[in-house]
Amino acid sequence: MKKAPLSPERSPVLEVDGLEVDFETGDGRVRAVRGLSYRLGPGETLGVVGESGSGKSVTHLAMLGLLPDTAEVRAERLRFQGNDLPPAGSEALRRLRGRGIGMIFQDPMTSLNPFLTLGTQIAEMARIHLGLRGAALRETVVAALAEVGIPNPELRIEQYPHEFSGGMRQRAMIAMMLVAEPALLFADEPTTALDVTVQAQILGLLASLQERRGMSIVLITHDLGVVAGFAHRILVMYAGRVVEEAPTPALFANPSHPYTRGLLRSIPRLDEEREELEPIPGQPPDLLALPEGCPFAPRCPSVRELCLREEPGLRSLEDGHALACHVDLEPFDHEERS
């Protein structure tokens, strides 16, 4: 586990307060994100964990103005490096994308343009954001591929995405998104589509690039195992809200929300002789019709009567640990997991 470089006197890179995202659909209003807030320090890595539909991707697409027109985004405060984020659709936000905040995506097969060479796709970023031309442009593109560990970059820039393996494609995607040296990177499930061994390589690559450049990273994933060795702090999201937030060691030492505990129990472990994984029972909530009270209550093993009436707010525990749950659970037993 890396030491968190977060120091209170340095101003945060990203400040999010009360972010809400709704989608207008034919069936009604989908409330995808409901009042999300967090701070991200320079050089810090934040892990955002949750299952599909928890709002973890939508949150970050919303900040970059990459959601479709059916989305409605509101926030009390959205600040990047001390300035308000420009509104979606504005020219100012467009210029910030890639230059100030980069974003990489889950499946590098479908996320890279199959009709253009990788050289073209990287070069256009360097040209637009850095104003490079000619030989300097070419040098920058080759150096970017070399930096992410792609062999023979001079030849590779002439090739198309389908001529790369999955891991190499994700490396190329990282090279492309970091060529303009953004201060912040949103990484949306960057390893989900990859083999486990390749996953580790990609995470290692991101970590070393982060160290070299001092950038901040938001790592969005459904897999607690991926953020465990990588993030300084973890945000667990459920039904568009933060249910638990803590520095990584504290979260793993004492997960306090029943949902977080469920996620931990559903990770397979090598040191146990178990035939079956332990899933969280039930389905993720229907965002079109959220129940009154806590949205996790229907699946919660520790549910109380109060949980069905009132949705819990986020309350602080010790050491930067915050929790949105009415129940104070017994300390987590790491040995006996059921």
Next chain:
Amino acid sequence: MPHLLGFLAKRLFWMAATLWVVFTVSFFLMRSIPGGPYSNERNLPPEIERKFMEKFGLDKPLAEQYFEHLSRTLRGDLGPSFKLADYGVNRVLAEGLPKSAALGSLALVFALVLGLVAGLVSAVRRGGWLDHGLMVLATVGIALPNFVIAAVLILIFVITWPVLPAAGWGGARNLLLPAFCLGAPFAAYIARLTRTGMLEVLGQDYIRTARAKGLSEARVLLVHALKGGLLPVVSFLGPAVAGILTGSLVIEKIFFIPGIGTHFVQSALNRDYTLAMGCVLLYTALVYLMNLLVDVCYTVLDPRVRLD
């Protein structure tokens, strides 16, 4: 490059085989239809008709006629026209094709410019009034027969506001109205295909990536989306170009264009066996060559597609 040459050689061989099959089927089909080149003209005395039949070898056994026609065709001579006295089929086609092709080329330019622009605008303004308006117009363009469009345009540009000649073969001004009429349904079809293709591509992950990179919307559209969005249009263009270059009976009749579109229909009705065969072979070869061109274009547009 040797790869491309091998591919072309193979395709040209298959084109020859296709042409031979088409030749054979057409030959026997035409002769199995009742009537002959001279059976329509009632008052033709029998001995004169016999003389004609002898002159063109139509009195010989069918097999002999077939091999004679085939070997002559292989030597590049499509034979004499049975109906257009003193004209060989080669000459009829050689004189008409350039006119039809000139008209068709201009029609194609209209169709591509109008169709692509309308399709792109529709896709970008999806759901807006401009999109709805253009797509209604496109449906009208597909549904309206081009003689109706021709009549309306003649009324406007020749009679009410006389800026263009009504008909005839001459300068480029003579071609504007007929080319527009010929191209209108193609423009409408291309508009719809472009819109569908672009919408499909604009929903892809890599377009979101392009936006996340901070590219301008114009660059996202024209560099990242256009190539993929145009693939359906390219497929459609193969057979469409063959059709548009060989003219149209209706347009050539209305505007008095001496092209070959008329012969395609008239030769069959007249049982002008040799001229009909010439038209069929010409059309087959054009369709084949255009589809070949489409395949080559595909490999240029989409790097994942290879020849063969």
